[in-house]
Amino acid sequence: MFSKKTFLALTGSLLATSAVLGVVWQQGASSQAYGKVIADQPVTVVADANGETILMTKPTQKQMNHFAAMLDTQPELAGDKVKTDAILGIDALSLKDGEKQNKSLKHKVIKVKGSEHTQAFSFDLYSVETDSGTTYVQDKATAYPLLIPNPKQKDLFVFEHNYVLYLFNAKTQDVTPIGDLSQYTELRGHLNELEQKHNADATPGEDHSHVEIRWASVPVWSADGKSIAYITNRDQVENSPAHISLFVYDLKSGEETKIYESSGHSMFKLVGWSKDGQVLVQTYENMATPDEGTALAAIDPATKEAATLVEDFEYAGQSDDHKTILYTQGSHEAIKVYALDLTSKEKSLVFQGDENNTLRSYTFDFSADNQRIVTDLTDKELALKVLTYDLAQKQSKVLDLPKNHVLSDNVKWADDKLVVPVENLKDLTSQTLLMSVDEE
Numbered sequence: 001m002f003s004k005k006t007f008l009a010l011t012g013s014l015l016a017t018s019a020v021l022g023v024v025w026q027q028g029a030s031s032q033a034y035g036k037v038i039a040d041q042p043v044t045v046v047a048d049a050n051g052e053t054i055l056m057t058k059p060t061q062k063q064m065n066h067f068a069a070m071l072d073t074q075p076e077l078a079g080d081k082v083k084t085d086a087i088l089g090i091d092a093l094s095l096k097d098g099e100k101q102n103k104s105l106k107h108k109v110i111k112v113k114g115s116e117h118t119q120a121f122s123f124d125l126y127s128v129e130t131d132s133g134t135t136y137v138q139d140k141a142t143a144y145p146l147l148i149p150n151p152k153q154k155d156l157f158v159f160e161h162n163y164v165l166y167l168f169n170a171k172t173q174d175v176t177p178i179g180d181l182s183q184y185t186e187l188r189g190h191l192n193e194l195e196q197k198h199n200a201d202a203t204p205g206e207d208h209s210h211v212e213i214r215w216a217s218v219p220v221w222s223a224d225g226k227s228i229a230y231i232t233n234r235d236q237v238e239n240s241p242a243h244i245s246l247f248v249y250d251l252k253s254g255e256e257t258k259i260y261e262s263s264g265h266s267m268f269k270l271v272g273w274s275k276d277g278q279v280l281v282q283t284y285e286n287m288a289t290p291d292e293g294t295a296l297a298a299i300d301p302a303t304k305e306a307a308t309l310v311e312d313f314e315y316a317g318q319s320d321d322h323k324t325i326l327y328t329q330g331s332h333e334a335i336k337v338y339a340l341d342l343t344s345k346e347k348s349l350v351f352q353g354d355e356n357n358t359l360r361s362y363t364f365d366f367s368a369d370n371q372r373i374v375t376d377l378t379d380k381e382l383a384l385k386v387l388t389y390d391l392a393q394k395q396s397k398v399l400d401l402p403k404n405h406v407l408s409d410n411v412k413w414a415d416d417k418l419v420v421p422v423e424n425l426k427d428l429t430s431q432t433l434l435m436s437v438d439e440e
Contacts, residue, residue, distance in 0.1 A: 036433070036434055037431050037432070037433060037434075038055075038093070038095070038100050038419075038432050038433070038434045039055075039057060039093065039100075039431070039432040040429070040430065040431055040432075041057050041058065041059065041060045041063070041089055041430050041431075041432070042057070042058040042059075042060065042408040042409050042421040042423070042430050042432060043055040043056060043057050043058060043093065043409070043419060043421055043432045044056050044058060044139050044140075044141065044409055044410075044412070044421075045365075045412040045413070045414060045419050046137035046138060046139065046140075047128075047130070047135050047137055048367075048368045048412075048413060048414060048415065049132070049368050050131065050132055051096060051097070051415055052094060052095070052096045052130055052131055052132070052415075053094070053095040053096070053414035053415055053419070054092060054093070054094055054095075054103065054128055054130060054135060054137060055092065055093040055094075055095065055414075055419065055432075056090065056091070056092055056093075056105070056126075056137060056139050057089055057090060057091045057092070057093065058088075058090070058139065058408075058409065058421075059088035059089055059090070060089075060423075060428070060429070060430040061423070061428050061430070062428060062429075063087070063088050063089055064088070066087070067084070067087050067088055070087065081107060081109070081124060082107060085105075085107065090105065091103075091105050092104070092105035092126075092128045092137070094128075094130065095414050095415070095417075095419075095434070096131075098417065098434065103128050103129070103130075104128070104129070105126055105127075105128060105137075106126065106127045106128070107124060107125070107126055108124075108125045108127075109122050109123070109124060109125070110122060110123050110124075110125050110168070110173060110175065112161075112166070112175045115177075115181075116185065117177070117181035117182065117184060117185045118162075118164055118177060118181065119162070121161060121162075123144070123145055123159075123161075124143075125147075125170065126138065127170075133154075134170075135154070136149075136154075136155070136157075136170050141409070145159040145160060145161045145166075146159060146160075147159050147168060148219060148220075148221065149221075150221055150225040151221055151223060151224075151225045151320075152224065152225035153225060155169060155170045155171040156168070156169055156170075156225075157170065158178070158219045158221065158228055159219075160216065160217055160218075160219060163212075163213060163214045163215045163216060163217055164177055164178075164181065164184070164215055164216060165177070165178040165179070165216040165217075165219050165228070165230060165249075166178065178216065178228070178249055178256075179215075179216065179249065179254075179256050180256075181215075183234075184213070184215045184234075187213060187234065187237070188213055190238075191211055191213065191237070191238065194238070195211070211237060211238070211241050212241070213233065213234060213237050214231070214232060214233045214234075214237075214244075215232055215234055216230045216231075216232050216247070217230060217231050217232070218230055218231045218270050220270055220272055220273060221273070222273045222277060223273050223274070223275050223277070223321075223322040224277070225251075226250070226251050226252065227248050227249060227250055227251060227277075227301070228248070228249045228251070229246060229247070229248050229249075229270060229273065229279050230246075230247055230249065230270070231244050231245070231246060231247075231270050232244065232245055232247055233245070235258075235261065242262075242267075242286075243261070243262055244261065244262050244267070244268070245258050245260070245261040245262075246258065246259055246260035246261065246268070246270065246279065246281065246299070247259070248279065248301050257301065259279065259299055259301050259304045260279070260281065260299050260304065260306065265285050265286040266283060266284075266285060266286070267283070267284055267285075267286045268281040268282060268283045268284070268297075269281060269282045269284070269315070271296070271315050271318065271325070272318045272322065272325075273322055274298060274322055274342045275321070275322040275323055275342065275343070277300075277301065278298035278299060278300060278301075279298070279299045279301060280296065280297070280298055280299075280309075280318075280325070281296075281297050281299060281306075282294060282295070282296060282297075282313075282314075282315045283295045283296075283297055293312075294311070294312055294313055294314060295308050295309075295310065295311045295312070295313070296308070296309045296310040296311075296313060296315070296325065296327070296340075297309065309340070309342075309345070310327065310340060310347075312329075313327040313328070313329065313338075314327060314328045314329075315327055316328050316337065316362070316364060317364045317366075319366045319370040320366060320368075320370055321370040322342070323341065323342055323343060323370065324339055324340065324341060324342065324366075324370065324391065325339070325340040325342060326338070326339055326340075326350070326364055326373070327340065328359075328362070330353075332353065332358055333353050333354060333355055333358050334353060335351070335352075335353040335358055335359050336349060336351065336352050336353070337349070337350040337351040337352075337359070337375075338350060339373070339389075339391060348391070348394055350373065350389045350396070351375075351387060351389065351396065355380060356379055356380055357377045357378070357379050357385065357398075358377065358378060359375060359376075359377060359378075360375075360376045360377055360378040360384065360407075361375070361376050361407070361410065362375075363375060363376070363410045365410065365411065365412045365413055366413070367413040367415075367416070368413065368415065370391075371390065371391050371392050372388055372389065372390050372391065372413065372437075373388065373389045373391070374386060374387065374388050374389075374411050374412070374413060374418060375387050375411070376407060376410075376411055377398065383400070383401070383403065384401040384405070384406065384407060385398050385399060385400055385401060386398070386399040386401065386411055386418060386420065386435070388418070388437050397437060399418075399435060399437070401420065401422060402422060404424060404425050404426055405422040405423060405424055405425065406422065406423055406425060407420070407421065407422060407423075408421045408422060408423040408430055409421040414434065416436075416437065416438065417434050417435060417436050417437065418433075418434070418435040418436075418437060419432060419433075419434060420432065420433040420434075420435050421433075
């Protein structure tokens with residue numbers, strides 16, 4: 001099954017001592033970049049499993065400039081997805097054993113009918129035929145809505161549209177809203193009535209802006225694919241729209257259960273699930289600085305009890321197998337990246353910044369086997385580098401990137417190699433490199 005996650009890390013701090021760390025971080029030897037060009041344009045990894053990696057090509061700056069110029073004389077192109085993709089060079093590639101093969105990228109528009117509770121809309125569905133069968137793909141950086149695959153059923157997705165969650169069966173192409181939306185419609189009608197009354201009674205200069213109902217957002221599948229956690233502000237939206245609650249939707253019964261909520265200035269962000277079915281959240285104080293009051297908590301959906309795993313940290317990402325959490329401490333040259341094993345609770349230091357190297361994008365990618373991590377660094381001369389870390393061996397390695405080049409997208413794993421999209425700053429040409437980590 002194909003599944004990839006990338007993670008955006010924000011800087012923060014963590015109360016941790018060297019006694020609890022699994023390893024003291026030492027920078028691996030910096031190696032000269034080696035690899036081969038697999039595309040003369042940027043690509044993004046959209047699927048990676050069973051030794052096969054599927055890539056979607058992305059337009060270069062020159063292609064985007066050309067398309068923008070065409071729109072001046074042919075504005076109808078904006079509504080023609082097939083022609084637009086052809087002009088921008090959107091296509092699919094397959095990598096297997098380091099060899100590239102062109103793939104046919106199929107496109108279809110999925111039309112969702114409206115109801116008394118929801119509006120009609122449509123979205124684009126792309127698919128590629130692989131050794132594992134039909135694989136549905138998206139460029140996660142630009143796709144809307146973002147289709148989030150069930151970890152156990154590759155044809156089943158959850159997505160959010162206008163703060164309502166939907167289940168999408170790609171095989172049957174059925175789209176089903178989640179939950180009792182009659183309550184959503186009733187609440188929306190009540191708030192609209194209040195807004196009209198306030199506007200009628202308002203004196204000039206008074207602000208009665210619209211209160212937005214975030215009925216359900218940020219959906220995350222459980223590791224077993226049987227439940228979906230999500231955030232909502234429905235409980236106190238009339239009097240306290242910033243107040244949020246954490247719900248769990250049971251796929252089999254269709255029941256929605258509230259298991260956690262914010263309180264006063266104490267807020268939270270949904271992080272994910274642990275392998276054993278705990279919902280993970282990052283709690284924080286809304287009035288505090290980023291370096292204060294944060295914690296990683298595991299919530300038992302059955303008992304609704306929360307247990308703190310880590311304090312004073314900033315979430316960075318989670319592995320696809322739900323076994324490892326990445327988090328950061330400090331910032332800039334003092335940045336530290338840690339890996340937390342959710343089973344053993346062992347913490348390992350993945351990276352420690354210094355005057356020579358620091359994190360650049362704070363974006364991480366796990367390999368398909370969830371054993372290795374990749375991110376990018378910058379040195380004091382602003383040269384770019386790639387950092388890999390092996391969780392089992394607790395070893396890091398730093399690879400140099402070509403001079404006078406910048407990354408045009410995030411670095412990602414393709415089996416045991418790295419897909420590295422770069423752009424030449426001098427002539428704005430783009431290339432995507434396939435780099436080896438294990439060779440010298």
